[in-house]
Amino acid sequence: MSDWITDSQDEQNFEGLVRDADQIHIPIFQRSYVWKNKQLAELLADIDQVRSGVEETQFMGAIVAYEKPFRGNAVGRMRALEIVDGQQRILTLYVFVMALVECIASFDKDEALELVRLYLLLPSRRGLEITTRIVPAFADRSQFRIIWDRINSPSILQDKLAEVQLLLPPPSGSAEGELLSQYERILRHIKSELSVDPDNSLEHLREMLGIVTGHLSFVHLKLTDASAATKIFERLNFRGVKVGVVDLVRNEVFASLAEDPVNAQRVFDHIWSPFEAAFVGRAEHFFFPYCLIQDSNTRKSELFMQLRASWKGLAPEQMINDMKPLQGPFLAIDQTGYQSGSKEISRRLDRLVRLRRPASVYPYVMSMLLEYERSSIKEKTVVELLDALESFLIRRAIVGLEPTGLHAVFKGLWGQMKNHNVSEFKRQIKARPTIQWPSDGDVKGAIEKRALARANVCGYILVEYDQSLKGDNPPLLPTIEHILPQTLGEGSEWAKVFNKEQHKHMKDLLANVVPLSSPLNSSLQDSPYNVKKARYKKESMFTTPRALADKWAGWNPKSIEQRTKVLAEWAIARWPVSI
Structure with a gap:
């Protein structure tokens, strides 16, 4: 590929790596898969940089591996790599391809099977004990099998996978963990993107597959001896000063x-x-x-x-x-x-x-x-x-x-x-x-249903609403106070007014939060509404809590519904431009 980040002959993408080695092994007692939502978000940002044209290729760092003798009785020469460093990236890309295969199978099972052959499984060969191109560490194998069982289900590719040799590593480790969670996060992300433009779903999936397998690169450092890994790590992780x-x-x-x-x-x-x-x-x-x-x-x-x-x-x-x-x-x-x-x-x-x-x-x-x-x-x-x-x-x-x-x-x-x-x-x-x-209806619907108290935009909205009311405009940034507390204590005054389902749905609605100074917010916590109301009136430097205390004598599901309508109407009037 002409747009590699380095001029190294050892820079590769995922497609090149699986073509370069028959099977990639993660050491059996290597630590388990640990990437979480943060690392996935960074990977998705890299994918978006390529898709939106900001970058042609995104560099993912170095993969350190060494060639090891292939164990087993397979007929013919087999090349196996043992990953010394980089298992998190390689395993993430592998399960990302699996998630794309699952989604593509709902449109074209033959195309999905071809991708399985190309990226996920070895060609059928006598004597093979495991045919997956990646063999995870012991700690992740049960989760790995659960993901494969999903692909090999009647609703996805079971009938087509009968045409290939699917031999999975024996199960070991917990059936729950970060590998399975990450696969589910990837699936949710892919499906959420497809919902934006459903008429072009298959093309979108193909584009994403091309980026994941072809436009995310890494330098593949091939060790002649696994014992050299320590020296490699010392140099790779040296804390030099970044040149900007x-x-x-x-x-x-x-x-x-x-x-x-x-x-x-x-x-x-x-x-x-x-x-x-x-x-x-x-x-x-x-x-x-x-x-x-x-x-x-x-x-x-x-x-x-x-x-x-x-x-x-x-x-x-x-x-x-x-x-x-x-x-x-x-x-x-x-x-x-x-x-x-x-x-x-x-x-x-x-x-x-x-x-x-x-x-x-x-x-x-x-x-x-x-x-x-x-x-x-x-x-x-x-x-x-x-x-x-x-x-x-x-x-x-x-x-x-x-x-x-x-x-x-x-x-x-x-x-x-x-x-x-x-x-x-x-x-x-x-x-x-x-x-x-978004239309007026979209905005109203989100304010009625979405947990906006957890959204980054919440603080900005609260300040803008507070400034729209008659009163002082405090110069300091507020904290977000949940009127109905985030935790519903058993036997509390709040538990007498809200049942568990109402609490779950309403606690993070925009209508249930107000701006408060940090000291006042910390001192109130899960106090009953009559206590909060009195202190809002007496101590709040923000207009919103004082106005709310004057308007609502009690705080209950009906109060939240009423305030939701007020805030929804205000929001579409405050930001009126739409198409």
Whole structure:
């Protein structure tokens, strides 16, 4: 493949690895599979980087293995690898392919069987005792068999697997654990993505399979002796200082002044240093949106090459001056929330910063602010476009849509808009069928049913609602107070009002939470409502709890239902732009 990260002959993808070795063994007493949701989220982010065009390939590090004699009575030569380091990655990719096979089988069983032959099982051969391409450690084999039993069930591929030799490792270890849990997480993720565009499900599955098997790479370090593993680990895990893009850029800027130390020092002290210092440690995040504004097809892996190409022939001061016009717009959307000369634009930017907008919108907002600073668009237009962007982002957050796919939307959106107005912005979003802009009904439904108290957007919504009420606007960030406590104590006052089912459903609804200062929140905990109500009125610096205490004499399922309607109507009025 031409887009490998390294120039090493030993860089491979999953497809290359299973082609390179007949069978991959994880040492029998190796620790069990331990990857959880955090590591899966990172892997899914890598997959999305490739799918959205940010990267061609994602590098997953090094796999350390050595060739071992093949045990068994198989006819013909068999090549076996023993994994010294990398079992978590390899086993994750293997079960990811299994999950894709399960999903593809519901559309085309023959295609699913072909994938089993290609990636999951060895070709039939006399004398084989185990035919899976990966043989897990003892601790994971029972879970491994349970996953295979699922694939080999009548509803999936049992009739087709009769055509191949399926011999599984003997069961050992617990029947429950992280391997089985991870497989179920992967399945849930795949099915949730298919629900967005069901008409193209099979194509989506094929695309994901191609990324998992072909676009996630690693360097395969082949040991001549397993005893060398310790030395390898010492070097691989040495805690060196990471070289960032800003270091590469700095070197590039000053490369031409290597023979002119006096001028280099002048440029560094008076031009570069103030420029870099203004980022307050966030310079690393500037260069990618800066490059995307110049060429929306830039990938992160090509970032430095793109910078060098765009600066060819420029003097150091010219390179810095080329970046400077976009520094202010970057800082405005990244951290300051401030636009010089406009209180209204600054208010919108501040809200987007507090909302923790995804980085994918940076090129769009930076381009907009640059045009405003050049007087190419009016303040009113910027305000309307930022309001529309906030409505788009907040509605998606309320409904629970991840920012997956937004990079492809926003990386070149400003240049693609024929007219810079809200109608054109909505038209551009609508033209992308896989990107949802939730309707009023979607937002109301999420506020009625979704556990928004656990969502990242909850704190922002509570502050915005509090500021919409008449009263003070405290400068500090609140904590989230559950009026109905998160734990329903037996025999408590709360247990007399809410049954277990009502508590499970209602405790994390938006209607059941209010903003409070940390000390007040900690002191209340699971106090009865009459205690909370009195202290809300007397001690809360936020308006919301005081207003709630005045409006509801008691707190029960009916109260939560009533407040849910109030909040749902407020939310669609507060973020009214939709398509």
